[in-house]
Amino acid sequence: MAQDRITAPLKLLIIGGSAGSLTVLLKVLPALNYNVSLSIVIVVHRKNTPDSTLADLLASRTKIHVKEIEDKESLLGGTIYLAPPDYHILFENNGAVSLDFSEKVNFSRPSIDVAFESAAEVYKERLTCILLSGASSDGVKGLAEVKRNNGNFAVQDPSTAQAPYMPQQAVNKLHPNTVLTPEAMIGFINGL
Amino acid sequence: MIEDENIDILVNDVFELYGYDFTEYSKASLKRRISRLYTLDKFPSFAELRYKIKNDPGYLKRFVEEITVNVTEMFRDPSFYLALRNEILPKLGTYPYIRIWHAGCSTGEEVYSMAILLKEAGLLSKSIIYATDINPDVLEKARVGIFPIANMKLYSENYIASGGRLDFSSYYSANYDGVKFDESLTKQMVFSAHNLVSDGSFNEFHLIVCRNVLIYFDKQLQDKVFQLFDKSMGKLAYLALGSKETVKFSSIHLHYKQVGKEKIWRKTE
Known part of the structure; x- marks a missing residue:
């Protein structure tokens, strides 16, 4: 299993969101610069419909290549990946x-x-996670684990979230240094 | 969370002592499943978990059952079953008998779904469904054919979306919080333990169904299993995979042609 010890050199950004996160993504993604050393993975709660058009919708709003993740796919820089439903x-x-x-x-x-x-x-300090709007308690435990492994994390400013519960939980429990409005998120990601 | 080195140690223990080979399973999946079990069973330390596995064969059964994922549902991805019903079964119906292999069938929900399709196509009596899994305990559940009544609303919706026209509840009898599926469905099923890692081909099939099993394997093991399936399929046989699995990147892909939009391939030579 020697190959397992080679870690990917890329930086990874994971954006997690639930209710109310799509409007944020549609605002942020069009303004992102192409960054060859950054993979972006989007994990959003959504219904499992046979013809999932979210990837097409997001792709229509950004110059960056957008695709749904396939099993055992190797992440590339300069690409936005979407977790399948x-x-x-x-x-x-x-x-x-x-x-x-x-x-x-x-x-x-x-x-x-x-x-x-x-x-x-796996990614430790090369990982950044952002938690967006949502009415679920998903994501907060994960952010704590990111923090413990010296990764970076940011939370959408709950006052700008359509469903503030999820980011508010993260603010209360983890006291993040970085709380971002959707506008500020653009500069934050482009600076990674 | 359990460290990577400790995952390797456990995997080696289980292989040496019991012969179950998890070395080519997805590392990320093993790590998550072992960490989950460690938390569920409240082990105070990794050493305690290791001791338990090495010295308690009864616990080994639990280990294997929890490390392998046994989440499944009836008529999962209804559009897949609709394609089976409309495009694949009419082709299979031209054969004098039909041999189907459900590899990694877990508790059998998809096996019963298949039997219902065959029955509605008038093909069940000339079909044999071989249902296999690494785990004898889940196979026993599959053989008994009792599923939680709470799931029937979803399954009934899936059944209708898959082109089913009958009253879904006519296939089972309800008893307290479980439902038992009709014996006429079970009659054409053969259940047997089979390990895709270490066991070979045991028959030639017209259709192999293996859905959401390969995602837990690494690329090398996925390819070995594809070769095992290839060896177990006659010309023009079908291979059906999970909605996010593909033959495309495997060494057998040149001899397989995808049928329609669903994850179904036909062997061309």
Whole structure:
């Protein structure tokens, strides 16, 4: 298993969101610069419909290549990946992503906690996680794990969130240094 | 969270002592499942978990059951079952008999879904469904065919979305909080333990169904399993995978052609 010890050199940004997060994504993504050393993964709660058009919708708003994650796909820089509906995503030591159809976590699949926790140990300080609007308690435990592994994290300013519960939980429990309005998020991500 | 080195140690223990080979499973998945079990069963330390696994064969059963994911549902991805019903079963119906292999069938929900499709197509009596899993305990549940009544609302909706036209509840009898599926469905099923890592081909099939199993394997093991399936399929046989799985990047892809939009491939030679 020697190959497992080679870690990917890329930086990784995971954006997790639930209710009210799509409007933020539609505001932020069009303003992002192409960054060849950054992979962006979006984990949002959504319904599992057969023809999922979220990837198309997001792709129409940004110059950056957008695609849904496929099992064992190796993450590339300069790309926005979307977690498919009804699967958790797990990060492998060799830069690949695995899909997982195990039990829902926080009534959610994909679960933001699962994605954050799995990435935290693999990417450590090369990881940044942002938690957006949502009415769920998903994501906060994952952010704590990111913090413990010296990763960076930021939270949407709850006063700007359509559903403030999720980011507010993170603010209360983790006291993040970085609380961002959607406008400020653009500069924050472009600075990564 | 359990450290990577400790995952390797446990995987080696389990292989040496019991012969279950998890070395080519997805590392990220193993780590998550072992960490989950560690928390669920409240082990005070990794050493305690290791001791328990090494010295308690009864606990090993639990370990294997929890490390492998056993989440499934009836008529999962209804559009897949609609394609089976409309496009694949009419082709299979031209054969004098039909052999189907459900590899990694877990507690059997998808096996019963298949039996219902076959029954409605008038093909069940000339079909045999071989249902296999690494885990004998989940197979026993599949054989008994009792599922929680709370799931029936979802399954019934899935059934209708998959093109089902009958009253779904006509396939089972309810008893307290469980429902038992009709024995006429079970009659054509053969249940057997089979480990995709270490066991070989055991028959030639017209259709192999293996959904959401390969995602727990690393690339090398995925490819070995594709070769095992290839060896177990006759010409023009079908291979059906989970909605996010593909033959595309495997060494067998040249001899397989995708049928329609669903994750179903047909062997061309």
